[in-house]
Amino acid sequence: xxxxxxxxxxxxxxxxxxxxxxxxxxxxxxxxxxxxxxxxxxxxxxxxxxxxxxxxxxxxxxxxxxxxxxxxxxxxxxxxxxxxxxxxxxxxxxxxxxxxxxxxxxxxxxxxxxxxxxxxxxxxxxxxxxxxxxxxxxxxxxxxxxx
Amino acid sequence: xxxxxxxxxxxxxxxxxxxxxxxxxxxxxxxxxxxxxxxxxxxxxxxxxxxxxxxxxxxxxxxxxxxxxxxxxxxxxxxxxxxxxxxxxxxxxxxxxxxxxxxxxxxxxxxxxxxxxxxxxxxxxxxxxxxxxxxxxxxxxxxxxxxxxxxxxxxxxxxxxxxxxxxxxxxxxxxxxxxxxxxxxxxxxxxxxxxxxxxxxxxxxxxxxxxxxxxxxxxxxxxxxxxxxxxxxxxxxxxxxxxxxxxxxxxxxxxxxxxxxxxxxxxxxxxxxxxxxxxxxxxxxxxxxxxxxxxxxxxxxxxxxxxxxxxxxxxxxxxxxxxxxxxxxxxxxxxxxxxxxxxxxxxxxxxxxxxxxxxxxxxxxxxxxxxxxxxxxxxxxxxxxxxxxxxxxxxxxxxxxxxxxxxxxxxxxxxxxxxxxxxxxxxxxxxxxxxxxxxxxxxxxxxxxxxxxxxxxxxxxxxxxxxxxxxxxxxxxxxxxxxxxxxxxxxx
Numbered sequence: 001x002x003x004x005x006x007x008x009x010x011x012x013x014x015x016x017x018x019x020x021x022x023x024x025x026x027x028x029x030x031x032x033x034x035x036x037x038x039x040x041x042x043x044x045x046x047x048x049x050x051x052x053x054x055x056x057x058x059x060x061x062x063x064x065x066x067x068x069x070x071x072x073x074x075x076x077x078x079x080x081x082x083x084x085x086x087x088x089x090x091x092x093x094x095x096x097x098x099x100x101x102x103x104x105x106x107x108x109x110x111x112x113x114x115x116x117x118x119x120x121x122x123x124x125x126x127x128x129x130x131x132x133x134x135x136x137x138x139x140x141x142x143x144x145x146x147x
Numbered sequence: 148x149x150x151x152x153x154x155x156x157x158x159x160x161x162x163x164x165x166x167x168x169x170x171x172x173x174x175x176x177x178x179x180x181x182x183x184x185x186x187x188x189x190x191x192x193x194x195x196x197x198x199x200x201x202x203x204x205x206x207x208x209x210x211x212x213x214x215x216x217x218x219x220x221x222x223x224x225x226x227x228x229x230x231x232x233x234x235x236x237x238x239x240x241x242x243x244x245x246x247x248x249x250x251x252x253x254x255x256x257x258x259x260x261x262x263x264x265x266x267x268x269x270x271x272x273x274x275x276x277x278x279x280x281x282x283x284x285x286x287x288x289x290x291x292x293x294x295x296x297x298x299x300x301x302x303x304x305x306x307x308x309x310x311x312x313x314x315x316x317x318x319x320x321x322x323x324x325x326x327x328x329x330x331x332x333x334x335x336x337x338x339x340x341x342x343x344x345x346x347x348x349x350x351x352x353x354x355x356x357x358x359x360x361x362x363x364x365x366x367x368x369x370x371x372x373x374x375x376x377x378x379x380x381x382x383x384x385x386x387x388x389x390x391x392x393x394x395x396x397x398x399x400x401x402x403x404x405x406x407x408x409x410x411x412x413x414x415x416x417x418x419x420x421x422x423x424x425x426x427x428x429x430x431x432x433x434x435x436x437x438x439x440x441x442x443x444x445x446x447x448x449x450x451x452x453x454x455x456x457x458x459x460x461x462x463x464x465x466x467x468x469x470x471x472x473x474x475x476x477x478x479x480x481x482x483x484x485x486x487x488x489x490x491x492x493x494x495x496x497x498x499x500x501x502x503x504x505x506x507x508x509x510x511x512x513x514x515x516x517x518x519x520x521x522x523x524x525x526x527x528x529x530x531x532x533x534x535x536x537x538x539x540x541x542x543x544x545x546x547x548x549x550x551x552x553x554x555x556x557x558x559x560x561x562x563x564x565x566x567x568x569x570x571x572x573x574x575x576x577x578x579x580x581x582x583x584x585x586x587x588x589x590x591x592x593x594x595x596x597x598x599x600x601x602x603x604x605x606x607x608x609x610x611x612x613x614x615x616x617x618x619x620x621x622x623x624x625x626x627x628x629x630x631x632x633x634x635x636x637x638x639x
Contacts (some may be wrong), residue, residue, distance in 0.1 A: 008575040012318045017323055027337055032605030034597045036332040036339050043325045050318035057314070064576060071371040075567065078367050080540070081257070082563030085546040086556040098543050105539040110373045113535075120536055124543050136201055138551050 005064030006055055013051030020044030077108025093143040098125040123131060152274055157502030160205070161510055169206040170507050173213020180214075181221030182526045184534055186541065187234040188218035189580070190365065192477050193357035197548040201352035204485040205500050211478050211505045216508070218514055220264055223450055224526055230480065231511045236453050239421045243438060243445030250441050251542045253607070255387035259395050259443055260450040261519040265287045267403040267451035268512035271458040277507055279494070282466040283617075286491035289467075291598040292609050296619035298592040301413040301469055302585060303623040311578045313630050319577055323585020326351055333594050346557040347522075349537065353392045353480045354552050356586060357473075358545045362580040363566025366538045368573055374533050385520065391443050398428050398448035406455030411463060413471040413584075417456035424452035465501060466491060469588065473580040476587040484552075524603060 019040055029035030058064060082103035088097035099121040106117035132138040160166065180191040195214055223236035227244035240260070247256040289297070302324075306316040315392035329340040330350025339346040385476040387395070409420035428448040429438045437443050463471040468490035470476040482489050487497060494501045519526075549562045572579050603609040611617045 002391060004575045005312070006513045007632065008315060008577050009318075011571070011575065012315075012322065012577075015322060015325075020541070022340065026334075028336065030605065032600050032603075034334075034339045034600060036335050037296065039593045040325060040328045040339065043321055043328070047321045050314055050321065051170055054312070054314050057312075068574065071367070072287055074367050075570070076172070077356060078363065079567055080565045081539075081542060082363070082546060082559060085543075086550075086559035086563070089550060089559075090556060091547075094547075100545055101546060102539040105370075105542050106535070109370050109535045109538070111535070116536065117539075120539055123539055128543060128547060132551070136198060137545070139554060141552070 003058055003062065004067060006058035007059055007067065008064070009051045009054030009056075013048050013055060014049030016044045016046070016051055018044070020048060037073070074108045077104055081105040089140060091145060093145065094138075094139040095125045095129055095142050096108070096144065098128050113128035150277055152631055153280075153498065153502045154506060156498070156502075157506030158509075161209070161469065161506035166206055166209055166503065166507060167201070167510065169210040170213050170511045171514055173210035174217040174511045174518060175213075177214035177527065178221045178515070179217075179219030179517050179529065182224055182529050183532060183537060184225070184231070184530065186537075187361075188215060188222070189234075189357070189477070190347060190362045190472055190541075191218040191363055192474055193215070193354060194544050194548055195588070196354055196357075196477060196481055197551040199481060200484060204482070204487050205503050207481065207485060208500065208504050209511075211481060212504060212508055213511045213514075214456070215474055215478070216268070216511060216519070217458050217515060220261075220454065220519065221526070223260050223264075224257065224519070224523075225455070225530065226528075227260065227446070228366065228527065228530060232463075236417045236421050236456070239425045239449040240453075242425070243440070243442050246441035247443070247446065252441065254385040255391050255443070256446050257523055258385050258387050259391060259447050261516055261554060262397040263402065263447045263451040264454035264519075265512055265516045266399055267406060267453075267455040268458055269509065270403050271407045271410070271455040272509050272512065274459060275462055275508075279462060279501075279505075282462065283491040283494045286467050289491070289615065291595040291602065292613050292616040293619070294595040295592060296610060296616040296623075297315020297467065297469055298588050298595070300362035300619040300623040300626075301339060301463070301471065302581075302588060302592075303429075304413040304626055305584055306581060307626045307630050308441055311576065313627075315576075316578055316581050319572075319579070320431065320585040323582035323587075324354030325585075326356070326582065327586045327589030328593070332589060334597055343391070344557075346555060346561075351561065352549065352552055352555070352558045352585075353477070353556045353583075353586060355549045356450040356565060357477055357583055358549050359462075359562045359565030360569040360582060362541055362545045363562065364569030364573050364579065366541060367566060367570040368532060372540050374535055377440065385523070386534070387443070392397060394443050395447035396446040398424070399451045401427060401431075401450035402453075403455045404452030406452035406606045409411075409452075409461045410459035411471065413463065413469075417453060417460060417472075420452040420456040421449040424448040458512075463491060465504070468493070469591070470584065473583040479587055505516060551569050602617030 023037045023041035026037035027035035028037045030087055081101045084104055085097050085101045088100055102121035102124055103117055129142050133142055180186050192214055199210055222234045223240045224231045226237040226240040227248050230241050230245040232238040232241055244256050250403045302320050306320055307313055329347055332339055338348055405424045406420040411418055428444045429435050462469050463469045463476040464479055479489055546559055549558050
């Protein structure tokens with residue numbers, strides 16, 4: 001299994017190539033009158049080259065370390081709670097969004113302690129509503145809006 | 148002298164009750180959040196940035212500055228008490244600060260570090276006050292080629308002075324610049340890379356990016372780990388002995404000088420300054436073997452260097468409009484949202500903003516001293532907060548923060564997705580800070596590059612025929628050379 005540095009270089013090289021391919025879809029123009037596509041093309045080529053160099057260096061010299069196993073539960077739960085927040089905050093209001101976000105977030109922790117999670121959720125909901133909506137005037141509903 | 152008059156005016160503005168209040172809130176919140184485990188200054192600023200949007204420009208900047216230096220200084224509290232640096236620049240403080248704590252001398256260590264920081268802050272704010280007008284006057288003669296050259300130098304300096312391999316860091320910077328291309332092209336008005344989505348028309352929300360790469364990525368790495376039990380050593384008395392004070396005052400002054408000089412450098416100038424101060428103190432000490440076992444000079448010097456650098460770090464941003472690091476980049480973004488375009492004209496167009504902020508930094512510096520000494524018991528108690536309770540709160544605050552920038556749930560979703568990307572970066576040891584720097588500086592670079600080439604009709608020699616631009620580019624080349632040469636020599 002290649003090292004982290006190798007995959008880092010590979011990833012950046014891939015992004016660079018993608019950018020270099022996408023850039024010419026926009027008007028290129030000339031050097032003196034650069035169109036919107038020119039600069040991204042330069043960047044894409046530069047990024048791809050640097051990524052490739054990093055890859056080659058990783059294979060030749062080593063460096064970096066082995067990839068760790070990804071923490072799957074965290075990688076699912078944490079983005080899920082952010083998505084939940086995005087979906088709920090305008091429809092169900094800030095309070096409910098916060099409660100759901102905290103509960104799902106706690107599910108993503110090392111140990112799920114239900115009582116702690118519920119207390120945190122409720123307290124945070126109260127705190128954030130008081131701070132952001134009442135005090136700072138954030139234009140977001142606290143409770144569910146009529147659908 | 149003119150500067151004195153301006154400072155006087157600045158103080159007049161900064162001591163108004165509202166501005167004093169925001170200064171206090173900023174410094175307190177910055178210290179509070181900075182002390183909490185798992186939240187560094189960058190995450191703190193990204194999280195609290197949106198709170199300042201509702202405020203007018205001056206109080207917002209005052210509060211953000213307070214958060215910045217409050218969080219910065221909180222890093223040394225955790226370094227001394229827990230051997231856990233709050234952020235990279237406090238790593239050096241652990242070396243002698245934690246042994247002092249283990250010897251029961253945490254009190255004097257914290258006290259000297261607070262005093263050193265205060266003195267360093269006062270002196271470096273004077274540096275800011277006197278050097279900025281000169282720098283701004285020079286910058287007023289900057290044209291597009293000079294801005295282009297400055298940005299290139301800043302990006303290269305930031306990449307060279309980092310811990311990660313140089314090529315990788317430069318690549319991450321380029322990635323950041325590329326991300327900055329998403330959205331409206333400033334010169335032609337056409338939309339780029341927006342995947343047809345109207346939400347990306349104005350580009351990626353920079354708070355979403357910062358929160359994703361720093362806060363979310365960090366939480367993704369840490370949430371699954373079991374809470375570590377931390378041992379706390381008792382604090383047996385706060386005041387340093389006369390011997391401590393006598394040993395510390397010269398390191399404090401030397402550290403301040405180093406920090407003030409290095410802090411202006413883009414990238415990890417502050418990091419370099421604290422290491423440089425430690426090496427200097429060790430070399431100058433009569434008994435170097437004490438270092439590593441609780442030598443107070445090893446705390447006083449680097450801490451002062453740290454704080455001085457944190458303040459002078461503002462200079463490029465305030466005078467040129469070029470952020471010297473990721474934290475400054477976030478503040479620049481905040482200023483732009485407020486409608487203030489940072490640059491040398493800020494001093495002439497918004498003198499109240501500029502001098503008010505500088506004066507308020509001085510007051511905030513004093514507030515930090517008061518916050519960090521008597522309230523040390525409170526902060527210590529906060530250190531005990533379990534991460535598993537903390538990170539859902541961080542998640543919520545970040546989500547609300549990102550949402551509040553544009554009242555956009557798309558931004559929150561974007562932040563969530565980018566958080567996974569940020570985790571990927573962390574897993575692959577790719578440094579995220581250059582991405583933010585490149586993201587903020589990229590548009591400046593592109594606009595000025597295109598303007599330069601437009602005026603010179605595609606002629607690149609204009610970069611080397613104009614002296615200031617040539618100077619910056621030579622500096623960039625020199626920095627790259629300084630890194631490349633040792634590598635070449637090693638291969639032989």
